[in-house]
Amino acid sequence: MAEMTSSSAASTVVDQLKSKIQQRQAKIGIIGLGYVGLPLALLYSEEKFSVTGFDIDQRKVQTLSQGGSYIYRITPPEIQAARKQGFSATSEYSQLTAMDAIIICVPTPLNEYHEPDLSFITNTTHAIAPHLRAGQLVVLESTTYPGTTEEVMVPILEKENRSGLRAARNGAGSEKEFFVAFSPEREDPGNTSVARRDIPKVVGGLNSDAAELAAALYGSIFNRTVRVSSPAAAEMTKLLENIYRCVNIALVNELKLLCLRMNLDIWEVIEAASTKPFGFHPFYPGPGLGGHCIPVDPFYLSWKAKEWDFRTRFIELAGEINSNMPYHVLASVGSALNQHRKSLNGARVLVLGVAYKKDIDDLRESPALTIIELLQKEGVQVSYNDPYFPFIGKGRKYDLQMKCANLENLGQYDCVLIVTDHSDYDFRHIVEEAQLIVDTRNATKGIHSAKIVRC
Ligand SMILES: NC(=O)c1ccc[n+]([C@@H]2O[C@H](COP(=O)([O-])OP(=O)(O)OC[C@H]3O[C@@H](n4cnc5c(N)ncnc54)[C@H](O)[C@@H]3O)[C@@H](O)[C@H]2O)c1
Secondary structure (H helix, E strand, O other): OOOHHHHHHHHHHHHHHHHHHOOOHHHHHHOOOOHHHHHHHHHHHHOOOEEEEOOOHHHHHHHHHOOOOOOOOOHHHHHHHHHHHHOOOEEHHHHHHHOOOEEEEEOOOOOOOEEEOOHHHHHHHHHHHHHHHOOOOOEEEEOOOOOOHHHHHHHHHHOOOOOOOEOOOOOOOOOOOOEEEEEEOOOOOOOOOOOHHHOOOEEEEEOHHHHHHHHHHHHHOOOOEEEOOOOHHHHHHHHHHHHHHHHHHHHHHHHHHOOOOOOHHHHHHHHHHHOOOOOOOOOOOOOOOOOOOOOOOHHHHHHHHHHHHOOHHHHHHHHHHHHHHHHHHHHHHHHHHHHHOEEEEOOOOEEOOOOOOOOOOOOOOOHHHHHHHHHOOOOOOEEEEEEOOOOEEEEEOOEEEEEEEEOOOHHHHOOEEOOOOOOOOOOOHHHHOOOOOOOOOHHHHHHOOOOOEEO
């Protein structure tokens, strides 16, 4: 029998993995079991794949192993159902060799100088490399600047694997290859209007085989996959989406400040503009940006742009406006108290809602934390209430050590400051009880009271 050429060997490997995926026989490893990785693991599990989750956080591994959950919107029965389907969690990277596809969902924060901190990606990549085997597909999902997959991850994987494997690129294939792709996560926490599988999944492969495999992998849990020409194009797609949000939120935040000065209601204006059936998409002002994505991701691009001697001015301006919003809230509370002949110093203020947006249990980069700290610096006695957080301990930037106050006797506070408009709150009742309300979210829409200051 004629010997198989390298490229036909490679195409056999691709066909085999594709058919394993289609028949739900591919083993899937998901690294990083946080807000992105854990729901993804459950989706694959629901589709009858055998899924192994990897995390360095022992508490998470232990909780999952006992059938528990640490994410509010994921219930323990969902974890238990996945476990019956074969889902397990581990910190043992050696188990990666048995996987057919490895999806990486680790954090990509900024460091103290507001620069990309790729250490989670590089640490994970160093940890994967020794366990890599030929024919595996490795997909990065963490949001990052264009070039990370190809310039940062692939060289580590190629250098540190133990079998002389190379990433498959266009050209002659070989049996000693692994496949690499990038596919951004597009979840919108708290948004229940779109089912996860209805959100199209963008994939960019290092070569066409990798793209085909990644499209097959995601095609088994998402209704539509969108292929772009490279991992960098997929990385840039995610950044464009988030920069678009960041810049538009900054625009409405700035216009809100003008409207307040002109005695116009920005919310009314946005609602009216939204009736235009084309060319307008509403964005809403708020107390500042929060979450892992919008305040962080745009700066991955501005950092990378410098390598190309390019300044991303929209990103910088939007960052400036958005990061100023907590200071605007502070000034608004000060002036509202002043109207009541009170000062910030010594005032008792209840911050209502500390999650970065409504109905979610995520505190990351929440503007509420900055606002609490700014108020405390002015001598305010700050309390908070949030049904999702019985306690606020140490975070990345702050160490507040506060306990959630109950909502009884709201009249004891000089001011109730609405920072997050959770659906659980009965705002009509809150307005009735409180002495003074400062509303950063238009949560009191339709309630008429002289106690309300909209800011
Ligand atoms: N949360 C979102 O809504 C969202 C949406 C879109 C994109 N993203 C992006 O997805 C990525 C992950 O975000 P997330 O919100 O899931 O983060 P997360 O902090 O909730 O979870 C990350 C997990 O990775 C684990 N981890 C860190 N280093 C590890 C390592 N070396 N090996 C194994 N596990 C490791 C952590 O212990 C943690 O459990 C980020 O790049 C983020 O920007 C997040």
